[in-house]
Amino acid sequence: MYGLRRHKSMFLLPGLLTLLLIIIFPLLFTIRVSFSGWNVSSPQMDFIAGANYAAMLHDSRFWSAIMRLILLAGGTVLIQYVVGFGMALLVWRDVRGRRFWRVLFLVPMMTTPVVMAAIWQMIFHESLGPLNDLLGMLGLTKVAWLTESGPALVALMTVEVWQWTPFMFLLLLAGLLSLPKEPFMAAAIDGADVWRTFWKVTFPLMAPVSVAAVIIRLIEASKLSDSVYVLTSGGPGSSTETPGYYLYIQGLRDQQTGYSGAMSLTYLVLMIVTLTVVAAMLTRALKLKGHS
């Protein structure tokens, strides 16, 4: 019996080896690199202890980028959730052209982020873009979309929301379609109105899907860098710089391999801890809501 189990476990070996090669080895290598002074003019695996980590603690640009990401990711995912849920509810029931709307809502997600960011860059272009022309026609003041900090953040968030709301819509629609019919029938018999049915039945039943969707989007949003690269290059100044984009500058452009290794590991740990806490809090909050 023991021999058979051992024999069976051999079948796990290819998967384990692959895991070792593609996840564990790069991770261990990054840990080792983060303790080295590897940079553009000294590409060697020396040992400088925790010097990179010490430098990172004093790197205000990195910490500002982290704080900015919390605002960007938190803000955009919240909007995506609300809008995505609304869209899913719209096409959940029988509406005319339901299939058409479902496909249309998914189009942004199917486009390439970098290409769409380039198109949005043209839309937000302050002298040639259609958005400012539209504002002008409405008698409103033109906005410095990409050259002032506040509007630049709004522009970036708009692109993120536009691109990724369909993903939220897709998950939430799948969740809605899988809900049992009985609770809704019971609510109808009890005479619950639409609003009460949503808060007391739909929303609690959707809690597990909602938590999963929000967490998946937060994980994706925490890597935000391609839209930043195309749309603002982190500017004006550093007002739209995210950790992902700052890592790109340090690691790939300036080739501070050791330092960017330390930053990426710290960033990884921070993200794992933050997202675990957020997931736990969301689960608890929604469970409580469901039981109330």
Add this chain to the structure above:
Amino acid sequence: MRNNSYKGMIAAAAVVALTATGCTSQDQPESKPDRPALFKPGEEISYRKYGKDYPATEVKDVPGPCSYESISRKDYSGQTLKIISHAVPVIGEPTKLHARQFEEITGAKVEVVNVPFGELHQKILTPLQAGQPAYDVMFYPSLWIGDMAPYLAPVPKEYLDTPGMKDVTKAYMDVATWNGKVVQYPVDGDRHYLKVRTDVLKDPERQAAYKAATGKDLRTPKTWAEYQEIAAFFSGKDLDGDGKPNFGSAEVTKRDDLTFSAFISRAAPYVKHPDVKGGLFFDLDTMKPLINTPGFVRALDDMVKAKSTWAPGGANFGLGDEIFSFGGGQTLMSYSWDDAFIQAQQPDSRIRNKIEAAALPGSTEVYNRTTKTWDKKPNQAPYFTWGWTSAVSKASGHQKMAFDYLCFFSNEANTALDLTVGRFGVNPYRNAHFDAAFWEKQGWDKDVAKSYVQTLSGMEKSTNRVFDLRVPGVNQYMSALANGVAAALAGQKAPQQALDEAAREWSKITEQIGKDKVRDAYRNVVALEDYR
């Protein structure tokens, strides 16, 4: 059993030997005898057969070792040349075009990899540092020489002796040289200069209006202060009568684009003192950064003030935006590389032959870094800022073919044609290119052609020149500087504070790379700047 393992060892050794032989024969291509030329001496050359995207201009193949006629005698069939270059079109397009031609006339196979600018440095340097012959030929900005030089094959004497190479201006031969050896193959000459719209600045009515409003004559600005006054006066006015406002100045301001070059252009006359030798970026003795000294701070103050004269979105202009803003007639003045000028001179441009080139604006005083005072004297400092260059890897197994490709790329006929295609990014770098008649043949007015060649050749004669910081880690230094400039432009920091922080960053970078290593490299830059 023992016999079997012995046989196995012999078999393994045979495989290793065969593999090694295969590798060796691949790395050391056999030299084939020359074959009959495919071109006649002095034959007409044009790019017409490659499509309508290329001009129909014809030039003569200039006899010499790099000509179509000479290169077509070489037989590189069965061999592969690997090239890395910038993305299409800037330098990437001519790289591909000449690779295709080289294949057609020599039988070689040429593989070109085009990479976006942000990845080019890493994609070239990483294999070089690892000793891998990933690419035989590399195209990159010449200011990276401090990082690349240890891995480059010096240009052999036979290529240095070609007429084309002998005609490269002294400034660009200096740019290609590292510690006395020519390690980069010149293919382009870049510098910053001023471009203005003469239909506005030389219009008598506007001159009168300007005089009435400011009490000053309207002319091509000689100082940055004049530049600002003129830009501010015309900004927001409709200069074309198309119902849309025009603006004073277009500048490269996007942080991760080439903002550092724009800033150095603005700082040059304030910081490059003709009578003070030594570095302008660092104090050569102590290697203390000088980028937060009063000259640089004043330049950043000027740049912040200039924001009011930029077009909407002008604070986020990359080079492409700057080219089209001036080249498209949106702005009155601009300063950077040739591209905006060439764009404005395209046949379909509405400001074709309504523009003029001039030296970068100067200043009425210059900061003396030894006495730490401002010296009241008119000053002007041309800025030779990067330029695309090319080189052959020391690790390449096809060095002869690689240098032949570069020799062909930059032969007189190809260069003459490349100069006329603005998007190629190939700009004058030989004395022969400072010929107004050539530009007049392209449809340029005499005055425009004259202002262009005189501006460019005048920079060569200056003895108060500024060059890029050509040291190891130059990307890091420029990234830190651009970050400071961008912070000031965005209003996040005052100019002095922004440059103080950039200077602190520079000190850290110098410590990391090694003070002596940076100093040794920087001596080469100072030698170029202090050349008399």
